[in-house]
Amino acid sequence: MIRIEDLTKGYKEGRGIFDISLDVKKGxxxxxxxxxxxxxxxxIRHIMGFLRPDSGQVLVKGMDSWKQSTxxxxxxxxxxxxIAFPDIRTGTEFLRSQAEFLGVKDMTYAxxxxxxxxxxxxxxxxxxxxxxxxxxxxVAALMAGKEILVLDEPTTxxxxxxxxxxxxxxxxxxxxxxxxxxxxxxxxxIEDTCDHVALIKDGRLVEVADMNDIRHHDMKTYKIEFFDxxxxxxFKALDFHITDxxxxxxxxxxxxxxxxxxxxxxxxxxxxxxxxxxIKYDLETYFNxxxxxxxxxxxxxxxx
Amino acid sequence: MRYSGxxxxxxxxxxxFKQSIKANWMLWxxxxxxxxxxxxxxxxxxxxxxxxxxxxVSDETKGQFMQYAGALxxxxxxxxxxxxxxxxxxAFMGMMGVDMTSLKSLKDIDTATxxxxxxxxxxxxxxxxxxxxxxxxxxxAGQVDKGSMAYVLxxxxxxxxxxxTQGLFLLASTFAMEAVCAAVDFGSAxxxxxxxxxxxxxxxxxxxxxxxxxxxxxxxCYLASCLFDLxxxxxxxxxxxxxxxxxxxxxxxxxxxxxxxxxxGTSSLNILNKITILSLFDAEGICTIGTDxxxxxxxxxxxxxxxxxxxxxxxxxxxxxxxxxxx
Numbered sequence: 001m002i003r004i005e006d007l008t009k010g011y012k013e014g015r016g017i018f019d020i021s022l023d024v025k026k027g028x029x030x031x032x033x034x035x036x037x038x039x040x041x042x043x044i045r046h047i048m049g050f051l052r053p054d055s056g057q058v059l060v061k062g063m064d065s066w067k068q069s070t071x072x073x074x075x076x077x078x079x080x081x082x083i084a085f086p087d088i089r090t091g092t093e094f095l096r097s098q099a100e101f102l103g104v105k106d107m108t109y110a111x112x113x114x115x116x117x118x119x120x121x122x123x124x125x126x127x128x129x130x131x132x133x134x135x136x137x138x139v140a141a142l143m144a145g146k147e148i149l150v151l152d153e154p155t156t157x158x159x160x161x162x163x164x165x166x167x168x169x170x171x172x173x174x175x176x177x178x179x180x181x182x183x184x185x186x187x188x189x190i191e192d193t194c195d196h197v198a199l200i201k202d203g204r205l206v207e208v209a210d211m212n213d214i215r216h217h218d219m220k221t222y223k224i225e226f227f228d229x230x231x232x233x234x235f236k237a238l239d240f241h242i243t244d245x246x247x248x249x250x251x252x253x254x255x256x257x258x259x260x261x262x263x264x265x266x267x268x269x270x271x272x273x274x275x276x277x278x279i280k281y282d283l284e285t286y287f288n289x290x291x292x293x294x295x296x297x298x299x300x301x302x303x304x
Numbered sequence: 305m306r307y308s309g310x311x312x313x314x315x316x317x318x319x320x321f322k323q324s325i326k327a328n329w330m331l332w333x334x335x336x337x338x339x340x341x342x343x344x345x346x347x348x349x350x351x352x353x354x355x356x357x358x359x360x361v362s363d364e365t366k367g368q369f370m371q372y373a374g375a376l377x378x379x380x381x382x383x384x385x386x387x388x389x390x391x392x393x394x395a396f397m398g399m400m401g402v403d404m405t406s407l408k409s410l411k412d413i414d415t416a417t418x419x420x421x422x423x424x425x426x427x428x429x430x431x432x433x434x435x436x437x438x439x440x441x442x443x444x445a446g447q448v449d450k451g452s453m454a455y456v457l458x459x460x461x462x463x464x465x466x467x468x469t470q471g472l473f474l475l476a477s478t479f480a481m482e483a484v485c486a487a488v489d490f491g492s493a494x495x496x497x498x499x500x501x502x503x504x505x506x507x508x509x510x511x512x513x514x515x516x517x518x519x520x521x522x523x524x525c526y527l528a529s530c531l532f533d534l535x536x537x538x539x540x541x542x543x544x545x546x547x548x549x550x551x552x553x554x555x556x557x558x559x560x561x562x563x564x565x566x567x568x569g570t571s572s573l574n575i576l577n578k579i580t581i582l583s584l585f586d587a588e589g590i591c592t593i594g595t596d597x598x599x600x601x602x603x604x605x606x607x608x609x610x611x612x613x614x615x616x617x618x619x620x621x622x623x624x625x626x627x628x629x630x631x
Contacts, residue, residue: 048458050629070462078458080631084451087327087442100319101459140455 001026001148001179006056007046017042017203019056024181024196029174031194031211032183033283039203040183041081044152047181048078060148077141081152081183083133091121091128091136095143102144110143117165130157138166142173149173151182155189167192187283191215199287207290214286218258221279226250227272235271240264253279317461317469324473328439335435336481339428340488346423347489351496353415402567414591418562421587424510425517426553429582432481432518433550436474437543440525443470444624445538454631467530467621474526475617478518486511502594509590513602516609517585521546523616530620533630552580562588584609 002024010016017039024030034040045051046058049069058065060072088094095110104110114121119135128136134157141149149170155163170180170193184190190197191211199206221243226232232250236242244253256264268276279285373389380387444467447453456466489511493499499507525542532538557563559573577583586602 045629045631048454048631050454050457050631052626052628069457070460073458073460076458078454080451080454080458082451086323086447086452086455088323089326093326097319097323098455098459100322101317101456101461103460141458 001061002030002047002181003059004043004047004056005059007043007053007058008055009042009046009051009053015039015203016054017200020200020203020205021056022198022205022208024179026179027174027177028195029170029180029182029193031190031197032181032200033185033187033190033197033287034183034200035185038200040200041152042203043200044081044150044181044183047150048076049073075146076148076150077144077146079137079141079149079151079154081156083130083137083157085125085133085136088125090124091119091132094125094136095121095140098140099143104144107143109145110139113139113142113169116169117162131159131162134158135162138169142169147178149178149180149182151180153183153185155184155186163189191283197283199290207287209283209286211283214281214283217281217286219281220256220258220261221281222254222256222264222276223279224252224254224268224276225274227274231271231273238267250274315462315465315468316472317456317465320456320461320466320469321473324443324470327442328473328477331435331438332477332481335431336484339431339481339485342423342428342431343485343489344492346419347492347496350416350419350493353419354497417588417591420506420510420591422557424514425582425585425587426550426557428485428514429517429521429550432478432514433521433546435481436478436518436522436525437539437546439477440474440522440529440542441535441538443474444526444529444620445532446529446535448533448629448631449535449538451631453629457629457631463625464621467624471526471617471621474522475519478522479515482511482515482518485514500594506590506593509593509602510587513585513587513590513606516606516613517582520581520584520609520612520616521549523613523620527616527620527623530624549580549582552576553582556580556583560588581609581612 002022004020004022007020008016008018010018015037020039020043022030032040032043042051046053047060047065049065049072052066061075063072065072085094086097088097095107099105099107099110113119117135117138119132119139121136121139123132125133125136134154138154141151155166158166167189170182174180174193180193182190182194191214194211196208196210198208224235226235227250229247229250232247232252236245236252241255242252243255245251254264369389376387376389376392379385444453447456453466457463486508490504490507493503493507497503524545525538528538528540528542528545532541553576555573556576558569559571559575559577560569561571563569564571584605586605589599589602589605592598
């Protein structure tokens with residue numbers, strides 16, 4: 001649905017995005033993560049046809065996003081990263097105007113969205129809180145029922161409850177077969193929704209991960225603490241892959257393949273274990289691992 | 305032809321046009337009301353000036369003058385000199401530091417014409433100029449700067465259609481403003497003064513001139529709005545140029561023939577009239593309509609104003625369609 005090919009756009013002082021290539025398939029939720037200023041929004045603006053690439057191209061449904069942006073906009077809905085509404089008084093007026101732009105005549109779905117997000121659109125736009133504005137923007141984007149959604153940090157300003165409601169909404173849209181491209185710097189919501197995740201840093205694509213691999217990662221990490229030094233030392237002498245140790249607490253972290261878990265537990269039977277806990281393998285761990293592999297020590301700390 | 309007409313209408317985005325009306329009607333109304341009021345006051349003042357000009361020289365004044373003339377003649381007869389009343393006056397004025405020639409031209413000045421030209425080319429332009437500076441910026445650059453343009457361009461609305469709609473709105477709203485002001489101008493003039501057919505045609509052309517001038521200024525503001533992504537830059541160019549032209553026009557007034565002849569200016573300031581586009585609105589020329597010395601120079605000056613407007617709008621719209629938008 002969305003194909004980004006060697007997209008490059010340079011700005012002053014070495015900023016910009018360089019050689020970005022991505023492929024977003026129909027019906028999937030594609031997460032796009034990176035720090036502030038890493039180039040997420042610039043990429044998204046290219047998808048929307050607001051920016052002209054220096055080189056490379058973005059194809060949406062096979063159409064060039066710069067040259068055929070108007071045609072593409074029949075299929076693409078957008079939530080901008082910065083919420084700023086036109087000079088219209090109330091949310092209702094804005095949504096009505098937006099419906100006219102989009103050629104939406106039936107407001108049933110819009111009203112359903114409003115209900116779901118607990119939005120009061122009759123409020124004056126200027127006096128709305130950040131979260132209210134974001135909700136209004138979400139309704140405006142989703143109400144036309146377009147098949148591709150491009151969302152630039154769509155949960156900014158939402159409280160945790162609303163964020164959950166939003167994630168449910170997004171998953172609902174996915175069920176309808178929509179393709180969703182979503183940027184975020186909150187790993188959790190990406191983990192909860194996405195099928196693929198791309199990580200961008202300083203304008204360059206670092207990695208594209210399959211969330212399934214991360215969710216069902218076959219390497220597990222356990223943190224084990226023993227009651228005394230004796231057991232601790234004995235355990236260390238065994239043939240486990242220990243990644244981290246804290247002798248003062250008699251603690252060790254063990255990396256182990258899923259299939260060997262039983263072996264670990266049977267061994268532990270002979271020890272006095274104070275506690276054992278699994279350290280969840282998540283997106284953050286995954287990306288930090290990648291940074292570590294690259295051997296770039298500075299990145300490890302500053303990545304997120 | 306019918307086809308292209310339909311196509312042009314389709315190029316206008318109705319919801320965007322409505323949005324522009326909603327966002328700008330207040331300022332439009334305030335300026336239009338203030339301008340209408342101004343027109344009424346001006347017509348009232350001109351009616352006063354006209355009644356003053358028609359005052360007959362009273363017998364008493366004539367008698368007083370004859371007394372002084374008689375005194376001079378008596379002196380001439382006694383002393384064999386040939387002093388004249390004009391010579392006396394010149395000497396008298398000279399002592400006071402006033403040049404007789406400028407005094408003479410002062411008498412020739414048609415106050416009503418001067419007031420007209422001051423009103424139409426300067427005072428009457430100020431408020432509509434503020435309107436086009438603010439609105440011109442708001443229509444494009446303001447929305448790009450704020451980011452609200454994203455809501456328009458993420459719908460199947462062409463950029464060219466946005467440019468055309470907003471340009472049309474600016475042009476149409478200034479036209480409506482000038483039309484209302486012209487109507488009030490005519491209405492009050494009919495009530496307060498006796499209008500001849502010459503007056504009517506002059507007034508019509510003066511009002512047209514106001515519109516063409518504001519349209520050109522509006523064109524420059526629109527161009528600035530299309531060129532820049534930041535409001536402050538767009539205002540700096542659009543507003544800055546407009547105010548610059550206006551100031552040149554105010555100072556340039558002291559370089560015009562009328563003011564120099566009155567002894568109230570210097571022709572060296574006339575250079576300012578050459579660099580301001582406001583001088584293309586030739587009110588003095590228009591006021592020669594109906595006189596023997598009629599000059600039609602104002603027509604080609606109007607043509608230049610129309611040219612500036614067209615070029616500014618075209619370049620602006622083209623640029624907006626082609627540029628990167630940070631939305």
